[in-house]
Amino acid sequence: MTSKKTLRVAGPEDEAVEAARSAEPMSVFEASKLSPLYLRRALRDKISMDIDNGVPPRDLAALSKRLVDLAKEIEALEAKEAQEDEEEHSRAQAGVNAGGNKWEGTAAI
Numbered sequence: 001m002t003s004k005k006t007l008r009v010a011g012p013e014d015e016a017v018e019a020a021r022s023a024e025p026m027s028v029f030e031a032s033k034l035s036p037l038y039l040r041r042a043l044r045d046k047i048s049m050d051i052d053n054g055v056p057p058r059d060l061a062a063l064s065k066r067l068v069d070l071a072k073e074i075e076a077l078e079a080k081e082a083q084e085d086e087e088e089h090s091r092a093q094a095g096v097n098a099g100g101n102k103w104e105g106t107a108a109i
Helices: 012-021 028-032 037-055 057-097
Strands: none
Touching: 012 057, 028 037
16 A cells, blocks of 8 residues: 655755755754754764764763764654654545545636
């Protein structure tokens, strides 16, 4: 069985997805204007790059801990987002099954 995708209006999140796919990571500033999820992803990317590029030993433990915490927060937010998407899809499907999206009338477009 194939799942149907629902159409929606493109928003800032879609721009963020495109930016995330580009070669350059999204800045923390840009991400902070979009959503908590994008902010955490940008922070994760920044911290991981900083660690890879070398940080003073005194900072490594704190940054590593924050990186692990961010990974857990991102996972929780993505799970919540997926659940909300599934609930929205279920509500939309219920409306279609109940005849809520039937076209009635002769309205011109």
